Amino acid sequence: MWEDLKVLHRQNRDRHLIDLFAQDPDRAETYSIDGADLRLDLSKTQIDAPVLAALTALCDVSGLAARRAAMFSGEKINETEGRAVLHTALRRSDDSRVLVDGADVMPAVRETLDRMAAFAEAVRSGRLGGVGGSITDVVSIGIGGSDLGPVMATLALAPYSDGPRLHYVSNVDSAHIADTLKSLDPTRTLINVASKTFTTVETMTNARTARDWMVAGGGDPARQFSAISTALDLAAEFGIPADHVFGFSDWVGGRFSLWGPIGLPVMLAVGAGNFRAMLAGGEAMDRHFQTAPWARNLPVLLALVGLWHSHVCGYPSRAVLPYEQRLARLPAYLQQLEMESNGKSVAMDGSDVDGPTGAIVWGEPGTNGQHAFFQLLHQGTAVVPCEFIVGARGHEADLADHHRLLVANCLAQSQALMTGRGLEEARAKAAAAGFTGAELERQARHRVFPGNRPSVTLVYPQLTPAVLGQIVALYEHRVFAEGVILGINSFDQFGVELGKEIATSLGPLLAEGGSTAALDGSTAALIGYLREHGCCVV
Ligand SMILES: O=P(O)(O)OC[C@H]1O[C@](O)(CO)[C@@H](O)[C@@H]1O
Numbered sequence: 356m357w358e359d360l361k362v363l364h365r366q367n368r369d370r371h372l373i374d375l376f377a378q379d380p381d382r383a384e385t386y387s388i389d390g391a392d393l394r395l396d397l398s399k400t401q402i403d404a405p406v407l408a409a410l411t412a413l414c415d416v417s418g419l420a421a422r423r424a425a426m427f428s429g430e431k432i433n434e435t436e437g438r439a440v441l442h443t444a445l446r447r448s449d450d451s452r453v454l455v456d457g458a459d460v461m462p463a464v465r466e467t468l469d470r471m472a473a474f475a476e477a478v479r480s481g482r483l484g485g486v487g488g489s490i491t492d493v494v495s496i497g498i499g500g501s502d503l504g505p506v507m508a509t510l511a512l513a514p515y516s517d518g519p520r521l522h523y524v525s526n527v528d529s530a531h532i533a534d535t536l537k538s539l540d541p542t543r544t545l546i547n548v549a550s551k552t553f554t555t556v557e558t559m560t561n562a563r564t565a566r567d568w569m570v571a572g573g574g575d576p577a578r579q580f581s582a583i584s585t586a587l588d589l590a591a592e593f594g595i596p597a598d599h600v601f602g603f604s605d606w607v608g609g610r611f612s613l614w615g616p617i618g619l620p621v622m623l624a625v626g627a628g629n630f631r632a633m634l635a636g637g638e639a640m641d642r643h644f645q646t647a648p649w650a651r652n653l654p655v656l657l658a659l660v661g662l663w664h665s666h667v668c669g670y671p672s673r674a675v676l677p678y679e680q681r682l683a684r685l686p687a688y689l690q691q692l693e694m695e696s697n698g699k700s701v702a703m704d705g706s707d708v709d710g711p712t713g714a715i716v717w718g719e720p721g722t723n724g725q726h727a728f729f730q731l732l733h734q735g736t737a738v739v740p741c742e743f744i745v746g747a748r749g750h751e752a753d754l755a756d757h758h759r760l761l762v763a764n765c766l767a768q769s770q771a772l773m774t775g776r777g778l779e780e781a782r783a784k785a786a787a788a789g790f791t792g793a794e795l796e797r798q799a800r801h802r803v804f805p806g807n808r809p810s811v812t813l814v815y816p817q818l819t820p821a822v823l824g825q826i827v828a829l830y831e832h833r834v835f836a837e838g839v840i841l842g843i844n845s846f847d848q849f850g851v852e853l854g855k856e857i858a859t860s861l862g863p864l865l866a867e868g869g870s871t872a873a874l875d876g877s878t879a880a881l882i883g884y885l886r887e888h889g890c891c892v893v
Contacts, residue, residue, distance in 0.1 A: 359409045360667045371807050372773045390643040390653035391825045393815050399773045400809040410659040411649040417840045429455045433846035440846050442611035443641050446634040472627035479518045485579045487542025490519050495620040496561045497549030498525040500609025507684035508621045511823050514750040515625040527557035532564050541572025548582045551609050553589035583616040608846050610691045629820045636824025644832045654832030664740040665714045675718035678745040678765035686718035696834045696845035703844050722764045741810040743769050748817040775806015865891050
């Protein structure tokens with residue numbers, strides 16, 4: 356299969372994207388695919404009918420349909436951890452049953468969602484306040500999947516936010532919590548501790564610091580703390596009252612957990628109605644993913660285009676470029692989703708993976724990125740497939756001229772990447788700038804854009820809660836489909852463990868001193884320097 360694709364790639368290596376449009380006047384329409392409220396335009400890639408046929412064959416060969424059915428029905432497809440993968444159950448609105456180990460998980464999902472809504476409503480209305488009055492600020496403490504989704508969604512849904520101010524603390528760096536708490540009133544702040552395991556050292560360290568701050572400032576942690584976790588016993592041990600604790604199960608992976616209690620801060624900001632609209636958006640994408648044929652299936656197509664670029668064309672990274680300032684944290688969110696899920700070297704069966712896995716994902720919102728790294732995208736030696744994301748409308752109707760400029764820039768960049776600028780035109784530019792003779796030739800070379808650089812564009816009417824849900828679910832299913840096709844388990848993350856273990860052993864060397872002789876030379880020398888400069892307390 357991969358060989359067939361590589362042959363197609365070799366055959367078309369010099370084919371220019373522009374020529375594809377010239378050969379097929381319907382190309383834009385053929386390769387613009389709708390799903391829920393989203394449209395994905397793949398026409399500015401080298402995908403054509405033979406490539407698409409070979410790519411979709413990968414879905415059949417890998418058993419994607421069966422694996423998808425297994426995921427939605429609660430089978431334990433996370434085989435290395437023996438867990439089901441059921442974040443989709445968190446956004447399921449029908450009254451069907453979803454069985455894990457023979458027990459229907461849906462009643463607990465619905466009950467927790469209702470409890471979250473009641474809690475959010477009580478805080479937002481002021482009925483549930485702090486010692487000093489109604490809650491003005493919420494600080495949610497978590498990291499990785501317990502942080503990135505809510506951070507991304509809170510910003511994305513800012514126009515819908517009418518609740519308390521939301522702050523997020525993730526880094527164990529004291530700067531993060533100190534800078535966040537310093538302007539807040541400890542008697543009117545709610546601290547939300549979000550941790551699937553309730554053992555993550557960064558989160559628990561920050562939670563203890565926040566509790567000390569609250570007590571010192573006259574607040575009451577028994578009233579002003581909430582917790583989200585699968586470890587209800589540990590949350591209770593920390594002193595958080597049971598009616599402020601929202602549980603979930605191990606079948607929700609951290610990076611897929613926005614839809615359940617981990618999303619509580621988002622609900623506090625935008626209210627239960629908007630949160631449920633986000634869930635409905637995710638569910639709409641679930642239906643699309645489950646029913647659309649491969650060649651019209653948005654998550655599958657995104658996966659296939661990504662694999663075409665990474666596996667076949669050999670482009671190791673992809674840029675995610677939201678032309679939507681409120682999606683500024685989407686690239687960071689997708690970094691975890693994609694790279695923690697699919698950055699693996701071993702296949703599900705324990706054998707070595709053949710070829711690259713998990714693309715390196717990076718990006719920034721447009722138009723800012725244009726004034727920073729787009730130089731490399733246009734004229735660098737590395738080809739970086741780009742994913743442009745843009746809505747038809749912003750939320751500031753009185754500033755629609757801004758939005759039109761934003762959209763024009765988005766379209767201009769994907770067009771420029773594709774068309775490029777040849778030497779003749781570059782010469783004309785250099786001549787217009789006043790250069791002549793040999794200097795004109797030199798200057799012209801610098802003004803050439805190679806073009807033929809691939810991009811996809813995701814468009815939608817407006818970034819509403821429902822559309823946000825669709826976008827997030829789209830990327831979740833893309834990552835899943837990629838993982839199935841590559842034969843890897845997208846739902847474990849053993850690669851994060853080693854560094855955590857070593858940090859645990861190095862901690863005492865920094866806090867209490869002690870011999871570093873058993874360490875490697877570099878680490879020992881770095882500790883020596885840090886000790887000399889005041890890192891160590893002894
Ligand atoms: O929610 P927890 O258990 O605190 O974990 C936070 C994050 O840490 C990780 O385990 C990685 O270190 C992520 O997978 C997870 O999202």
